[in-house]
Amino acid sequence: MSFSTQRSDEMKCESCNEREATIHISKGNGFEKTEKFLCEQCANASFENDFSYPDDSFNIQKLLKSLSEHPSLQQTKRRPKQCATCGSTINTIVQMGKFGCPDCYTTFGSQAADIISRVQAHQSEHVGKVPVKARAQLKTKKQLEQLKGELAKLVEAQEFEEAAVVRDEIKALEQAGDDDGI
Amino acid sequence: MKSRRWNRQVMMMGYDHISPWMQESEELPVEMSARVRLARNVSHLPFPYMMKGNDAIAPVLEKLEKTLTGYRRVEMSGLQFEDKALLVEKHLVSPLFTKQGLLSYISEDESVSIMVNEEDHLRIQTMGVGLPMMDLYRKADAIDDMLESEVDYAFDEKYGYLTACPTNVGTGLRASVMLHLPALTFGSRIQPLSANLSRFGFTLRGIYGEGSVPLGHIYQLSNQLTLGQTEEEIINNLDELKERIVEEEMEMRSWLESEHLLEVKDSVYRSYGLLKHAYRMPLKEAAKCLSDLKLGTDLNLIELEGFQFQKWIQLIQPAFIKMRLNEKDIEITSLEHAVEEERAALMRQLLGGE
Numbered sequence: 170m171s172f173s174t175q176r177s178d179e180m181k182c183e184s185c186n187e188r189e190a191t192i193h194i195s196k197g198n199g200f201e202k203t204e205k206f207l208c209e210q211c212a213n214a215s216f217e218n219d220f221s222y223p224d225d226s227f228n229i230q231k232l233l234k235s236l237s238e239h240p241s242l243q244q245t246k247r248r249p250k251q252c253a254t255c256g257s258t259i260n261t262i263v264q265m266g267k268f269g270c271p272d273c274y275t276t277f278g279s280q281a282a283d284i285i286s287r288v289q290a291h292q293s294e295h296v297g298k299v300p301v302k303a304r305a306q307l308k309t310k311k312q313l314e315q316l317k318g319e320l321a322k323l324v325e326a327q328e329f330e331e332a333a334v335v336r337d338e339i340k341a342l343e344q345a346g347d348d349d350g351i
Numbered sequence: 352m353k354s355r356r357w358n359r360q361v362m363m364m365g366y367d368h369i370s371p372w373m374q375e376s377e378e379l380p381v382e383m384s385a386r387v388r389l390a391r392n393v394s395h396l397p398f399p400y401m402m403k404g405n406d407a408i409a410p411v412l413e414k415l416e417k418t419l420t421g422y423r424r425v426e427m428s429g430l431q432f433e434d435k436a437l438l439v440e441k442h443l444v445s446p447l448f449t450k451q452g453l454l455s456y457i458s459e460d461e462s463v464s465i466m467v468n469e470e471d472h473l474r475i476q477t478m479g480v481g482l483p484m485m486d487l488y489r490k491a492d493a494i495d496d497m498l499e500s501e502v503d504y505a506f507d508e509k510y511g512y513l514t515a516c517p518t519n520v521g522t523g524l525r526a527s528v529m530l531h532l533p534a535l536t537f538g539s540r541i542q543p544l545s546a547n548l549s550r551f552g553f554t555l556r557g558i559y560g561e562g563s564v565p566l567g568h569i570y571q572l573s574n575q576l577t578l579g580q581t582e583e584e585i586i587n588n589l590d591e592l593k594e595r596i597v598e599e600e601m602e603m604r605s606w607l608e609s610e611h612l613l614e615v616k617d618s619v620y621r622s623y624g625l626l627k628h629a630y631r632m633p634l635k636e637a638a639k640c641l642s643d644l645k646l647g648t649d650l651n652l653i654e655l656e657g658f659q660f661q662k663w664i665q666l667i668q669p670a671f672i673k674m675r676l677n678e679k680d681i682e683i684t685s686l687e688h689a690v691e692e693e694r695a696a697l698m699r700q701l702l703g704g705e
Contacts, residue, residue, distance in 0.1 A: 254395060254397065255397040255398075255401050256401075257401070265400070266516065267398065267400065267470070267515045267516050267517075268398065268513075268514075268515060268516075268517070269397055269398060269401045270395070270396065270397040270398055270401060271392055271394055271395065271396070271398075271505030271507075271513040272395060274507055274510055274513050274520075275507075281517075284517050285510065285517045285520060285578065288517045288518050289517070289518070289520070289521070289576055289577070289578040289579065290552060290576055290579075292521070292576060292578040292579025292580075293509070293578070293579070294509060294578070294579060295507070295508075295509065295510055295511025295512075295520075295521045295522070295578060295579075296579060296580065296581050297511060297521060297522040297524070297580070297581045297582045298492070298495075298511075298512075298522065298581075298582055299506070299511075300499050300504050300506050301496065301499060301500070302499065302503070302504075303504075303506045303508075307508060310508075
């Protein structure tokens with residue numbers, strides 16, 4: 170912002186249109202330059218109000234404030250998805266060529282799958298060793314999936330007595346799983 | 352004048368010699384040492400490069416140490432640059448590890464090293480010479496089981512073992528074997544061979560891994576893909592490819608012998624002369640000359656008592672040489688010259704020259 174004082178007999182203050190304009194204020198530069206000719210009183214007031222541009226849409230403080238009032242908008246549209254465990258975004262992952270933590274693999278679901286498929290020559294499924302702890306969990310999970318499928322078929326065929334037996338099996342398995350902390 | 356005492360720590364720990372596992376090994380014509388490493392991470396913990404401080408990994412280490420008996424704990428922060436370089440030259444830790452690693456657990460015979468906070472939380476590495484690759488894997492696998500009983504690994508049903516870099520996800524397994532391929536190099540066969548290997552998900556590169564320059568015609572063959580194959584498949588495929596490359600190298604050697612015997616003999620004896628009589632020896636030249644001697648002994652063109660290619664190749668590396676200079680007073684500006692002089696002196700001594 171720059172300003173200069175001048176004496177002008179013809180010009181009246183742009184703000185009050187009464188007093189003589191004694192101060193010239195120009196703000197911005199290039200394409201966005203604004204100029205005002207004001208009296209001393211109105212000029213002082215304008216510093217306090219920060220009149221700046223007639224259209225105030227680019228006021229960054231206002232923008233941030235409005236965003237913080239709409240957290241949903243902030244999360245879904247303005248900010249890229251972040252891993253809750255380590256704070257990585259897909260951009261940081263791509264930049265580093267590394268995931269930030271093991272949870273990133275699930276946080277960035279399809280994008281992670283894409284990256285993996287690209288570096289692993291289109292392979293996408295692990296077929297090797299499974300840790301002992303995970304082995305028990307996976308076994309229970311597979312059993313449950315199988316039983317639930319069976320249950321659905323039995324219900325559809327209206328064989329309710331057998332369905333009740335399978336349902337109890339599922340319950341027992343789920344409870345055992347809970348006990349193991351699965 | 353400044354006295355250099357770089358390697359106090361590693362010397363005190365006894366890492367100033369060739370590793371016992373290598374000392375005890377027999378040398379083969381083409382195949383050199385082999386390594387298997389498993390990349391493992393702890394669940395719900397940021398990967399090392401994202402960690403703020405080491406507090407988060409400390410409880411994990413406490414648990415691990417319950418099972419790691421007979422391992423020496425080597426902390427990176429306690430080591431100076433040259434100490435770290437020596438561990439790299441012995442392949443006990445990776446170059447990356449010397450920059451950001453926390454600590455390493457090293458077995459007594461130095462055939463096992465577990466790096467903490469390299470690119471991944473844990474990297475289990477086993478090494479050997481002339482052993483079936485599967486034996487090395489089984490050894491790493493057993494250590495893995497042992498550690499897993501104490502730590503919750505980051506494992507995903509679909510992607511397997513989760514790693515910082517997606518190039519290691521799945522098995523987390525990288526198996527590699529060093530091969531001495533002078534005849535394939537002379538025959539300009541390395542480039543086409545390397546291009547073919549990459550189509551099968553394998554790669555051929557310099558001895559210190561990614562981006563390193565081949566030294567003394569030694570190359571490292573390793574698997575590139577870690578997902579979609581079982582550990583056994585990866586190891587078996589690597590073994591098979593290794594056998595094929597060894598066969599090709601041997602065929603090329605026969606061709607050299609029948610078609611270019613004089614040239615081969617000439618380079619073997621030139622190199623012998625240089626190593627026995629030179630007073631300055633840059634690393635590359637020394638490695639090249641040793642490679643020639645190895646080819647010469649393999650083809651029975653020269654007989655050298657006590658010649659051990661793999662061990663000598665390690666002894667000429669910069670950190671090993673600088674360790675020999677340890678107690679001598681050398682000005683920093685003339686360090687490179689001093690190293691070259693010392694390397695030449697070592698070679699003369701080993702080959703019985705003046």
